[in-house]
Structures are given as structure tokens and as C-alpha cells.
Amino acid sequence: MPLLEVKDLQVRVEEREILHGLSLTVNKGEVHAIMGPNGSGKSTLSHVIAGKPGYEVTGGQILFKGEDLLEMEPDERAAKGVFLAFQYPVEIPGVATMTFLRTALNAQRKARGESEYSTPNFLKKVREVAASLNIPQDMLRRGINVGFSGGEKKRNEVLQMALFEPSLCILDEMDSGLDIDALRVAADGVNALRSPDRAMVVITHYQRLLNYIVPDVVHVMSKGRVVKSGNKDLALELEASGYAQFEEA
Amino acid sequence: MAAVQETVDRVRQIDVDQYRYGFETIIESEKAPKGLSEDTIRFISAKKNEPAWMLEWRLEAYRRWLTMQEPTWARVDYPKIDYQDLYYYSAPKPKKEIASLDEIDPEILKTYEKLGIPLREVEVLEGVVRPEGERKVAVDAVFDSVSVATTFQEELKKAGVIFMPISHAIQQHPELVKQYLGSVVPTSDNFFATLNSAVFSDGSFVYVPPGVRCPMELSTYFRINERNTGQFERTLIIADKGSYVSYLEGCTAPQRDENQLHAAVVELVTLDDAEIKYSTVQNWYPGNSEGKGGIFNFVTKRGDCRGANSKISWTQVETGSAITWKYPSCILRGDNSRGEFYSIAISNGYQQVDSGTKMLHLGKNTTSRIISKGIAAGKSQNTYRGLVTAHRKATNARNFTACDSLLIGDKCGAHTVPYIEAKNTSALFEHEATTSKISEDVLFYCVQRGLSQEEAVGLVVNGFVRDVLQQLPMEFAVEAQKLISISLEGSVG
Numbered sequence: 001m002p003l004l005e006v007k008d009l010q011v012r013v014e015e016r017e018i019l020h021g022l023s024l025t026v027n028k029g030e031v032h033a034i035m036g037p038n039g040s041g042k043s044t045l046s047h048v049i050a051g052k053p054g055y056e057v058t059g060g061q062i063l064f065k066g067e068d069l070l071e072m073e074p075d076e077r078a079a080k081g082v083f084l085a086f087q088y089p090v091e092i093p094g095v096a097t098m099t100f101l102r103t104a105l106n107a108q109r110k111a112r113g114e115s116e117y118s119t120p121n122f123l124k125k126v127r128e129v130a131a132s133l134n135i136p137q138d139m140l141r142r143g144i145n146v147g148f149s150g151g152e153k154k155r156n157e158v159l160q161m162a163l164f165e166p167s168l169c170i171l172d173e174m175d176s177g178l179d180i181d182a183l184r185v186a187a188d189g190v191n192a193l194r195s196p197d198r199a200m201v202v203i204t205h206y207q208r209l210l211n212y213i214v215p216d217v218v219h220v221m222s223k224g225r226v227v228k229s230g231n232k233d234l235a236l237e238l239e240a241s242g243y244a245q246f247e248e249a
Numbered sequence: 250m251a252a253v254q255e256t257v258d259r260v261r262q263i264d265v266d267q268y269r270y271g272f273e274t275i276i277e278s279e280k281a282p283k284g285l286s287e288d289t290i291r292f293i294s295a296k297k298n299e300p301a302w303m304l305e306w307r308l309e310a311y312r313r314w315l316t317m318q319e320p321t322w323a324r325v326d327y328p329k330i331d332y333q334d335l336y337y338y339s340a341p342k343p344k345k346e347i348a349s350l351d352e353i354d355p356e357i358l359k360t361y362e363k364l365g366i367p368l369r370e371v372e373v374l375e376g377v378v379r380p381e382g383e384r385k386v387a388v389d390a391v392f393d394s395v396s397v398a399t400t401f402q403e404e405l406k407k408a409g410v411i412f413m414p415i416s417h418a419i420q421q422h423p424e425l426v427k428q429y430l431g432s433v434v435p436t437s438d439n440f441f442a443t444l445n446s447a448v449f450s451d452g453s454f455v456y457v458p459p460g461v462r463c464p465m466e467l468s469t470y471f472r473i474n475e476r477n478t479g480q481f482e483r484t485l486i487i488a489d490k491g492s493y494v495s496y497l498e499g500c501t502a503p504q505r506d507e508n509q510l511h512a513a514v515v516e517l518v519t520l521d522d523a524e525i526k527y528s529t530v531q532n533w534y535p536g537n538s539e540g541k542g543g544i545f546n547f548v549t550k551r552g553d554c555r556g557a558n559s560k561i562s563w564t565q566v567e568t569g570s571a572i573t574w575k576y577p578s579c580i581l582r583g584d585n586s587r588g589e590f591y592s593i594a595i596s597n598g599y600q601q602v603d604s605g606t607k608m609l610h611l612g613k614n615t616t617s618r619i620i621s622k623g624i625a626a627g628k629s630q631n632t633y634r635g636l637v638t639a640h641r642k643a644t645n646a647r648n649f650t651a652c653d654s655l656l657i658g659d660k661c662g663a664h665t666v667p668y669i670e671a672k673n674t675s676a677l678f679e680h681e682a683t684t685s686k687i688s689e690d691v692l693f694y695c696v697q698r699g700l701s702q703e704e705a706v707g708l709v710v711n712g713f714v715r716d717v718l719q720q721l722p723m724e725f726a727v728e729a730q731k732l733i734s735i736s737l738e739g740s741v742g
Binding site for chain 1: 688695696715
């Protein structure tokens with residue numbers, strides 16, 4: 001059984017159809033890249049999988065581990081193992097990052113019927129993961145994402161990914177706003193999480209990111225559909241020739 | 250920490266409907282005849298065995314009150330109150346004079362236990378020995394109108410601190426009461442304060458002698474139980490030169506259909522170099538989901554920094570009441586004195602809050618700080634109203650004000666009404682205000698990480714009010730945090 005199966009998905013936002021019958025199959029252990037120009041529906045796809053309000057699914061299906069994902073609340077999806085790394089992570093003043101991480105992790109564990117982490121165990125786990133991502137302790141005490149640099153925000157997303165151990169990670173434009181060094185640190189963090197039990201969907205405009213996170217499969221999206229799929233060479237091809245060839249199709 | 254955890258667990262056990270404090274204790278009570286007249290006042294005064302001067306004081310206030318009009322300037326809307334349709338005095342019928350906690354009606358004690366707050370009192374009852382050095386809280390409990398017992402009297406006595414029901418203070422320390430009662434909030438002050446002066450039935454009295462740091466947190470727990478009773482408590486706290494005291498006040502009321510009136514007066518006085526920290530967690534019954542019932546909370550709280558270098562700090566967490574009309578204020582009379590106001594006001598359902606503060610700078614180099622966090626949800630209206638003034642002689646007066654409002658949903662309102670008057674050119678007043686909504690993006694971020702909608706709102710709101718929560722004593726901060734989440738239940742989705 002595939003981990004994620006998107007079948008003929010049709011999605012509207014305020015009466016305008018954004019996805020017109022999109023299909024995608026992702027198996028455990030695979031890394032898929034989704035590329036495409038602005039407005040092709042890449043972010044919409046990631047939002048619909050995660051359950052963001054404001055999108056109307058008018059046709060098709062999303063199965064996750066064989067279950068109907070569209071029937072679940074967003075927090076249930078998270079507990080089942082769907083993780084979305086945001087393009088623009090939000091700032092929540094007054095809520096310490098550490099508090100947020102513990103509250104979220106325990107909420108997920110509770111939803112799965114697992115016991116909550118004790119404080120010492122939790123701290124130990126966070127410190128280990130944070131150290132591996134080069135995240136200083138004082139960042140964990142600050143309000144979540146408040147005053148974080150672009151790189152810090154993205155590393156904080158990777159930190160959560162490592163902590164929650166999801167089976168599906170969707171990375172939405174992870175490279176936006178990052179310089180090359182920050183990108184490398186974040187990408188190393190992501191690569192460390194590649195595993196036979198986990199799949200990743202990497203959404204990006206640019207091939208650059210895929211030098212660091214090398215995908216197994218590359219899909220090109222245009223006007224709400226997947227128009228071409230291939231191996232990692234497809235990304236290089238796109239970099240050379242641009243999206244224009246697909247726009248006309 | 251253990252006590253805090255215990256408190257949290259206790260609060261968790263109190264699961265009664267939406268309003269978690271909606272239960273009624275059935276005990277015999279003794280009421281004054283319905284309605285307000287000189288006879289009612291004489292009845293109350295006689296019940297309390299008051300000296301003639303006290304009765305005169307009350308009657309004078311009553312005659313004054315007859316000439317006054319109910320104020321209408323606040324942004325609140327409520328049906329006309331029939332002052333002749335209320336009971337002005339209700340006391341649990343005492344079998345005899347109460348000498349110790351053992352003699353209190355077990356029904357009353359059970360009520361306190363349900364309220365979950367005065368745990369220390371329960372501990373004392375159960376003979377729990379606390380380790381040396383742990384912080385203690387002395388409780389003066391006001392049940393309906395009468396103060397039923399105060400704890401830790403012995404230890405306080407050793408320190409020279411007087412902490413007793415004000416009715417006892419009138420008997421035992423008339424010189425202090427005469428000197429200070431009405432000296433901050435005069436009997437002619439305003440409609441509700443004047444009414445309180447006429448009919449107040451009990452409340453707390455605290456006197457901290459010069460140079461004494463009160464060895465424990467003092468706490469009062471108010472609860473309105475009897476039907477149709479107004480609760481008019483009167484609190485007077487005096488911190489003599491160089492002393493310090495921290496005072497906590499918690500309020501709850503059982504759930505009822507009709508509105509109940511609460512018009513309290515709190516007066517604080519600090520002499521030279523003294524400090525009073527006054528914290529309130531108010532969760533009176535706010536009315537049901539259609540806006541029926543609930544407490545009308547018309548309270549006058551004022552502190553007078555009478556001495557040089559003195560300080561008064563108000564911290565309030567207001568989550569209850571159908572109507573809140575409350576402006577804990579500071580008169581900064583002494584040179585270099587300081588006033589602080591930290592407030593969290595949460596309104597949900599049909600609640601209406603008009604609350605804020607007054608900082609009156611009279612002395613030189615006086616400073617004040619106002620941090621107000623208003624959260625409006627449901628169909629509620631939440632107004633911050635604040636006055637900052639500098640007198641001609643208040644050279645170098647400084648104020649900093651920050652008012653932040655958070656809206657949840659699109660049927661509520663938040664309003665900020667600051668009044669600023671400076672009568673000298675050296676005053677420096679700063680005012681900042683923000684209004685924001687909990688954005689969809691923030692909520693989605695939280696739920697994507699596994700929090701439910703309600704947990705997400707609770708988390709964001711607790712972050713929003715964090716600066717103020719940190720001002721509360723530890724025991725209260727945990728209660729308050731819990732209370733904030735409870736009072737916002739059902740505000741999303």
C-alpha cells in the first residue's frame with residue numbers, strides 16, 4: 001500500500017478551481033520533488049493534504065496509509081503522521097518554543113493513545129535534536145519564531161519534524177529566504193531524517209534545493225495538474241529550459 | 250510545586266457545566282428585610298454590634314446616596330437595577346461565636362473545598378505539617394456577607410500584622426478604622442461606592458506595622474451564595490512606613506438565572522517606603538450562553554500612595570461577571586511613589602467589560618505603569634478605559650501605558666479609551682495600543698502540529714497575556730492560566 005495516494009483531486013478556492021484532477025502516489029522511503037511556476041497549485045496541494053481551512057475539495061480522494069485523509073481534522077492528520085514544514089512559519093509571541101514543542105508533541109501522543117513524555121525525557125530529546133541542528137538553547141526559550149531569522153525559522157521547522165517523527169513530511173518552499181549556508185544546515189537536517197519508513201514531498205521553484213536534498217522522483221506541475229514526472233535529471237532539464245514548455249501544453 | 254499541582258488537580262475536579270463554580274450550598278442564613286432604608290442600615294449595624302460612630306457614618310452615606318444618580322458613561326448596557334428588590338445582608342446563621350475552623354459549618358467548608366482555592370486552609374484542617382520555609386497563604390473567607398474565619402492568626406500576630414474581618418476591626422481597632430476608612434474612597438465618591446459605604450456587611454482589614462514584611466501572602470475568597478443578595482464587601486489595607494504586604498483576592502458565585510449585584514470597595518494606603526501588591530482573580534458567574542443571569546460587578550478599588558517612595562501594584566485577571574465596571578486606581582501623592590496596573594480582562598458570550606485604571610500623579614518624580622490585555626470572544630464587548638493625569642506640582646511624572654486587545658471571532662468588540670491630562674511640562678506620558686485578531690494562519694500552524702482548535706486558542710491567548718500572568722503570585726498564576734482556557738471554551742469553531 002502506498003503511503004500517500006492523491007487521486008484525481010479537484011480543489012476550489014472561492015469558486016475558482018485551482019487543482020483540476022491531480023494525481024500523485026508516494027511510497028514509504030521515497031523523496032518526491034514537486035516543481036512548477038507560481039500559481040501552478042503546488043502550495044494548494046500541500047495545504048489540502050494538511051487540512052488548511054478555506055479550500056473546497058470538489059472531487060477526488062486523498063488516502064494516507066489507506067485511510068481517507070479528507071475526513072480527518074487537521075490535528076488528527078498531524079497525529080497520524082502528516083507534517084507540513086511551512087514556507088512562512090508564524091510567530092506566536094509569549095509562547096516559548098519549548099512550551100510549544102512539548103504541548104504539541106504530547107497532544108499528538110495523547111491522540112495516538114501513547115503516554116505523555118515526562119519533562120526530563122522530553123528535555124533530553126529536544127536537546128539532542130537541537131544540538132544536531134545547531135540550534136542554541138536560548139532559541140528554545142524565546143517566543144516561537146519571534147525575532148527568528150529566516151534560517152532559524154526553517155531550522156525550527158526541521159527541529160519539529162525530527163521531534164514529531166512524522167511518516168510524511170511536506171516541505172513547502174523550504175529554500176525561500178535562505179542564504180546558501182542556512183540552506184545547507186536545513187537540508188542536512190532534512191537528509192538526516194530520510195528513512196525507509198518515511199516519505200518526503202519537497203515543493204520548490206528552483207532546482208538549487210535539490211542539489212542538497214536529492215529526490216527519487218521529480219514532478220512538474222502546471223495549471224493544477226502534474227504534467228510530467230521523471231527522475232532527478234528532470235529537475236536539471238527544467239533549470240536549463242524553464243517552465244515555458246509546460247505552460248503552453 | 251506540590252501545592253500548585255494539587256491546586257491544578259483540584260480545579261480539574263470541579264467539572265460543573267460550562268461555569269465550573271455553579272453550585273449552591275444549602276445552609277441556614279439570616280437575612281435583613283428586603284429593600285434599602287435607614288432601617289436596613291440600622292439592622293446591619295445592629296447585627297454587627299457596631300459603635301454609634303459607625304452607624305452614623307453609614308447613615309450619612311445612605312442619605313448622600315439618595316441624592317445620587319447611577320452613572321451611565323461606561324460602555325455597558327444592562328436592565329435597570331431595582332435597589333428595593335435586593336437583600337442587603339445575608340449571613341450564615343452562626344450557632345455560636347466561631348473560635349476555630351473546626352466549628353465552621355461543614356457545608357461551608359465543603360464549598361471552599363469545591364472552589365479549590367484555599368487549599369492551605371484545608372491543609373490546616375487536616376493537620377498537615379508544612380516544611381519550614383515554604384510560602385504560606387492566610388485566608389480570610391467571606392461567605393455571602395460575613396467573614397467566617399481567618400487562618401494563621403497566631404503567626405500573623407507574632408509579626409504584629411492585623412488581618413481580620415473588618416467588622417472585628419471596627420470593634421477592636423476603632424482608631425485605625427476611623428483614621429483610614431473612607432480616606433481613599435470617600436463616602437461621597439460615586440454611586441456604587443456610596444451604596445457600599447451605607448450597607449457594607451463585611452470584608453477584610455489588614456494593618457502591617459512599620460518595617461514589617463508580612464510573613465505570608467494574605468488571601469480573601471469571596472463567594473456569593475444566597476439568592477438576591479448583593480455582596481458589598483469592604484476591604485481596607487494599610488501598610489505603615491517601610492512595610493510590605495501581598496494580598497490575593499479570588500471571587501466566585503453560584504450559577505443563577507437572575508442577576509446579582511456586587512458592589513465592593515477596596516481602599517489601600519501606603520505610608521513612606523511601604524508597598525502593597527494586590528492581586529485579583531475574578532470569575533463570578535458570567536451568565537449563560539444566551540446572556541441570562543450573571544453578576545453585575547460594580548467595584549471601586551483605589552490605592553493611595555500617601556507616603557514618599559511608596560508603591561501600590563494592582564494585578565487583575567477578570568474572566569467572570571455579566572457586567573464589569575472596575576478601575577483599580579492609584580493616587581500617587583508621595584514624592585517618588587509608584588503605581589502599577591496589570592490587567593487581563595477576558596469576555597466571552599454576552600459579557601460586557603468596562604475596566605481600566607486611573608493613575609493620578611500628584612507628587613514629584615512619581616511613576617506609573619499600565620499593562621492591559623483585553624481579550625474579547627463570542628458576542629462580548631471589552632473596553633479599556635484609563636486616565637493618567639499629572640498635577641501642576643507633579644514634576645517629572647512618568648507613565649507608560651500599553652493596551653493590547655485580542656479579538657476572537659467577528660461578533661465581539663474591543664475598545665480603548667485613554668484619557669491623558671498633563672498640567673505641567675515636565676511630565677512624560679507614553680501610550681501604546683494594539684488590536685489584533687488570532688489569525689487563521691496562527692491557528693492552522695498550531696493544529697498542524699497536533700493541537701486541537703481550543704488548545705491552540707488557549708496557547709495563543711496565554712502567550713498574549715504572559716507579561717501580566719508573570720506578575721501574579723505563583724499559586725494564582727496557575728489557577729489563572731487554567732481559568733483563561735476555561736473561559737474561552739466554545740469561542741472557536
